[in-house]
Amino acid sequence: MTKWINRPWLAAIRGCLALCICFLSIETQASPQAAEPQEIVAATYYNTFSRAHPVLKRVRPGDTVRTRTLDASGRDENGVQRGQPGNPLTGPFYVDGAEPGDALVVRFTSVRMNRNWGYTAYRLGLFSLTPESIEGLYPGRYKEGLLIPGRANLVPWDIDLERQMVRLREPVSGIVTLEFPAKPMVGCVGVAPAGDFAPTSGPAGSYGGNLDYNEIGEGTVVMLPVYHPGALLFVGDGHALQGDGEPTGTGIETSMALEFTVDVRKKAGLAGPRAATGEHIISIGSQPEFVSALNRALQMATSDMVNWLTTEYKLEPWAAHLLIGYQGRYDVVTAAGSMALKIPKKYLPQRR
Template identity: 35%
Template sequence: MNDFDVVRVDPAPDRLVYTFGGHEPLVSVAPGTVIELTTEDCYGGRVRGIHDLPSRVCDFPKLNPVTGPIHVAGARPGDLLAVHFIDIRPRRDWAVSSTFPHFGALTTTHSTAMLHPPLEEVVWKYDVDVDRGVVRYHARRSDLTVELPLDPMHGTVGVAPAADEVVMSITPGAHGGNMDTPELRVGTTVYLPVNVAGGMLAIGDGHCRQGEGEVCGTAVEAAMQTTIVVDVVRGAAPAWPRIQSDDFIISTGSVRPLEDAFRVSQHDLIGWTAELLDLDPLDALQLVSQAGLAPAGNVVDTNYTMIAKLPTSILGAKRPYDGVHQRLCDVGRRYLAQR
């Protein structure tokens, strides 16, 4: 007998949404519910081979669809919504990536104007082998093939913003959104601020894997079958999304320019560390400066995302938010055991 409910969310293509905020919920669930959901890739499933150029087959600006929103009963503004990833599994035996004109870290864009032409629009198709745990890269202009480890994650996870704001799903911010960090993988818990009643959680943009920074502008993009469990912590809303794994506590910052995204994530991690260890802010600054890591999430989206990480081994017996991550991990283990 399980002490958790299981709800399935499998929206038709016309029920996918492209913003955080502005939508009625697909479903309402109680805290502690396990949710089995499907997501579509960032192209809406329309790029299926190397000849399907996104500019020709996609319906701009309808890119980066998300599944949701999901209303979590009892979640109130000021609370923290904890979302734990139990399983993320590709739904197809292929995935795609591409370069876009005017999009990416190494090309002229609308806000970084250059006289040289934009990058060429090219599509790469990857073979996905879930059983072997690999994705297979094929170079477009040579015979090189490389097998890379399958490392599924979601680029886009977020809640409705405050004050009835509506934000495109491609934009990351304090509400979460398109943070595009590989940290959002199986076994992690993301902590999001509740800004409206029910939080209004939405998830999408599955990646079979992604390098830090998402330099070309896209990852190995895939439709996913994902299982999560949600919970609410009263009055604990973080200023910016936070993430916890067994090995790290992680703060995020999503703004432009990149150095300010770095500052936001570091500032949040230093404050979190000071709170957990009862440290003076300068002592926490010193500790994070010597033990922290700072990978890039994305350097391509409308806002850039930086990550600040501190090993959980430094925390000793301290458990953020009264151990909600560990409790949700336990639910995940029990769910997988009976599946």
């Protein structure tokens, strides 16, 4: 067969073989070792998601950060007051290469309780109840100054770090044992919002913020729109456990030891927060509490999921609508604010 191969073709074939060998060599080279996690402990904590705060640490895509957060009252793992209530934030972290229009990707590789106690509100928030059920409600005051000076509406919980259990310390029910497996989560994760807007660490919005979503724990990936160079990421407000919707207005508030890895997706154009767990992709209709009805948050989450499925998974619009219609699951993220829509990953196609 060689008689059919002239010299230019032979040279071309030799070039292709050399190129293939080169690619093979690159593929078989040992990948570089991942950088060691950076241990970063803040000396100052902030109560606003503001681009004006000094950068705590500059990191690169792929870097892993180990840090700590205070509880919602500003106390650390030793119970020492380090920041001001409520929800003091660790950060901001400046992520190299993140630009407006990109998405910041935060993978929580470790979310661990680092204290053996926490606290919650004593009763459900009035926003969780119908007006007629509030008449005759038991008083919201328990013991003055038991956990925080000037506060009487809080009760203590013991956290068993070895068993990963939480148990109400007092009052003690004569009927039911209020002891449950812990499910640590991060209440606040967000970036500096657009312009000079500097919301407090109380509400949520398109930038993330005080999401209080109990799916944001170890192994969860959170995606946030970037509005400023470096994204300016903040985290805080750890909960040992929280029911859907945070109906008491608190989780089991405690301090946390966190580890997370950051990355950047260029020109992602997100409208608001997204998340992914091992089983689901999640669109979050994130809005401040009490400003709009939950159906608005549901519409936001659903519209974003349609966009996600049609843009990144290449579903036909009608297929995206029907997948949501028959496999979607809605979570109440906060009882008077945000909703989330979850789609099981097992029904999604491979992204092209």
